[in-house]
Amino acid sequence: DVKVTQSSRYLVKRTGEKVFLECVQDMDHENMFWYRQDPGLGLRLIYFSYDVKMKEKGDIPEGYSVSREKKERFSLILESASTNQTSMYLCASSPTSGGPTFYSTDTQYFGPGTRLTVL
């Protein structure tokens, strides 16, 4: 089974702190994603990576950055946390047969999520 793990289930931080959310997948997937989930808004894509050291902005990248130094690990960074970044953060991964312009019918596999509260 594909396994996507996230470093914390619950996290409480203070405004202005630098926050790292870690995601690891064990299936050698090329693609990894970070979403935030808010009631009534569904999931919104923050950043996407299709290869090591490669990244693309999603719909709401402002206030976030990402790092992908190894294929299995994709980190989301909040440089200076703010209260409006209180949310559930979900990581996902998926395989692909080619680069970002090749479509893939493969599924995105999700981690359990990290509920971040910024005070």
Added chain:
Amino acid sequence: AQSVTQLGSHVSVSEGALVLLRCNYSSSVPPYLFWYVQYPNQGLQLLLKYTTGATLVKGINGFEAEFKKSETSFHLTKPSAHMSDAAEYFCAVRPNNAGNMLTFGGGTRLMVKP
């Protein structure tokens, strides 16, 4: 650009009753369509997906969905609800000619009454 609308943020059914969760999408190109389920305190799990071929798609746990191009819809159904179906359900769309990024609807929370 594509968008996904799920009608009804909350749906309540009795155990044994029909489940119908609605999803409409807009997309400039033929899309791939997905339904995901999220059980309490868990990540999302794929229920079913439509890519090409037969428009009626069967998924896990007795769910199915039908792609209707003329109505731009991909509604999720199950003939008989079970208590264990209580969860949040998300419809998602991806253009079939570009990338791997999904656009999600706002979600529908399904409640099942005994």
